[in-house]
Amino acid sequence: MKGKFTSIRRILSDFYLVLILIFLYAPILTMMVLSFNTSKSRTQWGGFTLNWYQLMLSDPDILAALSNTLLIAFISALAACILGTAAAIAINSMKPVSRTIVMGITNIPMLNADIVTGISLMLAFIAFGISLGFKTILIAHITFNIPYVILSVMPKLKQTDKSTYEAALDLGASPLYAFFKVVFPDILPGVLSGFLLAFTMSLDDFIITHFTRGAGINTLSTLIYSQVRRGIQPSMYALSTVIFVTVLVLLLITNYKPKETKGRESLSGSSSHLGQTIQKWAMGGAAVFILASVTLVTWKNYSASHTNELYVYNWGDYIDDEVVEMFEEETGIKVTYDMFETNEEMYPVIEAGAVTYDVVCPSDYMIQKMIENDMLAEVDFANVPNISQINPEYMEMSQAFDPENRYSVPYCWGTVGILYNTKRLEELSVEPPESWMDLWDPALQGEILMQDSVRDAFMVALKGLGYSMNTTDEGELQEAKELLIAQKPLVQAYVIDQVRDKMIGGEAAVGVIYSGEMLYIQEEVENLGLDYSLEYVVPKEGTNLWIDSWVIPKNAKNKENAEKWMDFLCRPDIALRNFEYITYSTPNQGAFDLLEPEIQENKAVFPDVDKLENSEVYRYLGDEEEGVYNALWKEVKSR
Amino acid sequence: MSKKLLAGPYLIWMIGFTIIPLALIVYYGLTDRSGAFTLENVLAIATAEHAKALWLSLGLSLAATLICLLLAYPLAMVLRSRGKGASGFMVFIFILPMWMNFLLRTLAWQTLLEKNGVINGILSALHLPTQSLINTWGAIILGMVYNFLPFMVLPIYNVLSKIDDNTINAARDLGADSFQTFLYVLLPLSVPGVISGITMVFVPALTTFVISSLLGGSKILLIGNVIEQEFTRGSNWNLGSGLSLVMMVFILISMALLAKYDKNGEGSTF
Numbered sequence: 001m002k003g004k005f006t007s008i009r010r011i012l013s014d015f016y017l018v019l020i021l022i023f024l025y026a027p028i029l030t031m032m033v034l035s036f037n038t039s040k041s042r043t044q045w046g047g048f049t050l051n052w053y054q055l056m057l058s059d060p061d062i063l064a065a066l067s068n069t070l071l072i073a074f075i076s077a078l079a080a081c082i083l084g085t086a087a088a089i090a091i092n093s094m095k096p097v098s099r100t101i102v103m104g105i106t107n108i109p110m111l112n113a114d115i116v117t118g119i120s121l122m123l124a125f126i127a128f129g130i131s132l133g134f135k136t137i138l139i140a141h142i143t144f145n146i147p148y149v150i151l152s153v154m155p156k157l158k159q160t161d162k163s164t165y166e167a168a169l170d171l172g173a174s175p176l177y178a179f180f181k182v183v184f185p186d187i188l189p190g191v192l193s194g195f196l197l198a199f200t201m202s203l204d205d206f207i208i209t210h211f212t213r214g215a216g217i218n219t220l221s222t223l224i225y226s227q228v229r230r231g232i233q234p235s236m237y238a239l240s241t242v243i244f245v246t247v248l249v250l251l252l253i254t255n256y257k258p259k260e261t262k263g264r265e266s267l268s269g270s271s272s273h274l275g276q277t278i279q280k281w282a283m284g285g286a287a288v289f290i291l292a293s294v295t296l297v298t299w300k301n302y303s304a305s306h307t308n309e310l311y312v313y314n315w316g317d318y319i320d321d322e323v324v325e326m327f328e329e330e331t332g333i334k335v336t337y338d339m340f341e342t343n344e345e346m347y348p349v350i351e352a353g354a355v356t357y358d359v360v361c362p363s364d365y366m367i368q369k370m371i372e373n374d375m376l377a378e379v380d381f382a383n384v385p386n387i388s389q390i391n392p393e394y395m396e397m398s399q400a401f402d403p404e405n406r407y408s409v410p411y412c413w414g415t416v417g418i419l420y421n422t423k424r425l426e427e428l429s430v431e432p433p434e435s436w437m438d439l440w441d442p443a444l445q446g447e448i449l450m451q452d453s454v455r456d457a458f459m460v461a462l463k464g465l466g467y468s469m470n471t472t473d474e475g476e477l478q479e480a481k482e483l484l485i486a487q488k489p490l491v492q493a494y495v496i497d498q499v500r501d502k503m504i505g506g507e508a509a510v511g512v513i514y515s516g517e518m519l520y521i522q523e524e525v526e527n528l529g530l531d532y533s534l535e536y537v538v539p540k541e542g543t544n545l546w547i548d549s550w551v552i553p554k555n556a557k558n559k560e561n562a563e564k565w566m567d568f569l570c571r572p573d574i575a576l577r578n579f580e581y582i583t584y585s586t587p588n589q590g591a592f593d594l595l596e597p598e599i600q601e602n603k604a605v606f607p608d609v610d611k612l613e614n615s616e617v618y619r620y621l622g623d624e625e626e627g628v629y630n631a632l633w634k635e636v637k638s639r
Numbered sequence: 640m641s642k643k644l645l646a647g648p649y650l651i652w653m654i655g656f657t658i659i660p661l662a663l664i665v666y667y668g669l670t671d672r673s674g675a676f677t678l679e680n681v682l683a684i685a686t687a688e689h690a691k692a693l694w695l696s697l698g699l700s701l702a703a704t705l706i707c708l709l710l711a712y713p714l715a716m717v718l719r720s721r722g723k724g725a726s727g728f729m730v731f732i733f734i735l736p737m738w739m740n741f742l743l744r745t746l747a748w749q750t751l752l753e754k755n756g757v758i759n760g761i762l763s764a765l766h767l768p769t770q771s772l773i774n775t776w777g778a779i780i781l782g783m784v785y786n787f788l789p790f791m792v793l794p795i796y797n798v799l800s801k802i803d804d805n806t807i808n809a810a811r812d813l814g815a816d817s818f819q820t821f822l823y824v825l826l827p828l829s830v831p832g833v834i835s836g837i838t839m840v841f842v843p844a845l846t847t848f849v850i851s852s853l854l855g856g857s858k859i860l861l862i863g864n865v866i867e868q869e870f871t872r873g874s875n876w877n878l879g880s881g882l883s884l885v886m887m888v889f890i891l892i893s894m895a896l897l898a899k900y901d902k903n904g905e906g907s908t909f
Contacts, residue, residue: 030747
């Protein structure tokens, strides 16, 4: 009876283990499978390919992020080990009261929320005047790693027998010698596991890095985050597969052998313990070797003295990488390139000055805000002769936010409209949208993708109500807020750059999107051979007519290089290249003339400006009014 | 005495990069933009949108913590019963996903849960109605459970594995059945691990902004999202700091709990 009972229990517990294993590994397996998927879509199988692996290996961003991640993890774990082990020894010999206090402090970074740790460090770096970059990430990682080392070393220290150490001293060993000969071997496993733990924590950290990173520095986590926010590249799946397999193999090697030795506690176990230690050191040695080579490469990249530098801050996926390379080649200027997702996200970075960018690409109303807050330097147009290539129409349009055309060089322009999936709408028996108010059709429940930025969301509601999108009238704004709240149950998600990939993937029926994505979307639909088509419409109430322009912040250190950059991007051949990559309408007449007539006449890409009579350009409404918008938007979001 | 000096560099480091930064949050949280003292930023938690975000965060993270506990405790028991040799490897298998990047793990769930995702794909292949899984509270709880489960398993397993088999045998010899052994022996002895696990799951779940933005479609605003947005988009650092202070109250409560029940750090995760 009893035997039968235990075997049933055994089966049940096995079943439970398997269930949990499925829960843990199913997502990882999915990613592995997707890494071999030809189609970029996450939901359609397009055939087997190794392309994403190739792409990953040839992507300098991923490689740089990988080497940064490993380097930061290694250095921070090492530093934490040294500081932490020393501290643990000291804490161990402290009186209970001071020990409690110090351990309390030690616990803070471990127990505190990452977001608070990250923010507090960011505030401190800015207050101390340390510019955000590689070293700030490193400092932050050391800070949160030390406690892990201390907590791994402390138990081992408690286990060590004080009398052996004292015996060594009695036999004439110096304290240092006695420490390294007697105490250190005992606590070594603790130090090693502390190191591994710190290394892992550092590898995995996103939140703290997110707040403490600076220009052009990405770790894998921050790179993945920015990629996910604008639609993930399958090369990321390839990367995670590689990481997972590497870790699996490494850990299997370290874990497999010690299994033979069971008598850990026994004296004879100490020799196998030693063997285990040696094995760990061998692993460590290999790791050091790998890291040393990574360090060397990184060091070369960083130490090569670039007297000629340029820090660029641009929207995500908003330039052809080759253009950056060409610029570097032609001018010998080293470009450090960084990305933001919304104007609202860009502004505090420039305002705080923790990172000084030389050239930034905000939109219209944000440029106005920066001009009014005296954050921009005037462009010396003598250094930007190619400005003549820009169609004067757009220079005139720019005067809405840059009245004398002194601060900005137009880069891209376009409209905001509704993208819809013809087949999906048919299935739902909904007519193609013509008005913003069609986004309030109850039939579209869970089928709407809205923009996750305050001005764009309010623009949709305000225009739908027939008001100006630059209104400051409280009643109109309240009405718009109520309308957005009423829409929320119908909305599938508030997203920014993801609209594109989600619509291509058939996730939703309608989405609010920037016109510039259209060429890409149409090409992609064709490439994937999808059985639906995606169409773009500018609603009849009018829309946001926007321009993104290059500007130079006042605190720029390389203003002349920034002007060279502006001039370079205005060159028709470069503007054309860029247009072909990002597919947002170019204000560059020279580039426009080089385009095929078919594209010139594509009204989704180049709408007739005179037909957009109801459309407006965003204006900056002042700090106070901006606060009102933000507060209302938060009300919508928190409902 | 010289040993105590070894703590010097560490203490300087911690003062510079833990104490002072936290003091800065307090400073920002209790002042307005002009630098004058105000409680406004802290009291802002009472406004409808912030209070809702806080309650929602509390609710979702408590649910996630509870589910983690319910999943992890039996798992730790099973692992313990497998004996040292086998369980070492098993534990390794169960914490291995931790080595995958946190964001990639969350992204993987996005892939599974999406409207045209893998799960719905399977459902529709079986001619079952598709479900809207993503952008719901459930999806966020799932993301929390998935990401933080190892933090619950490890401390509980650690305390359980330290319990001497003889203790259990003694209870058995004295006539306790399995349930009684569990209730009066194992459970009380594992309290430090459980409490440690609860804090290790609850704090990151309460304050997350990544999981809610990736699996909640930015429709569901948690307190972490509010704070993050005040810093990176709203550029109202004072308000963000004030709200962080409120959140830290909950973290302090967790720390106090941990200190009370886990005095010797027995239940430490690692």
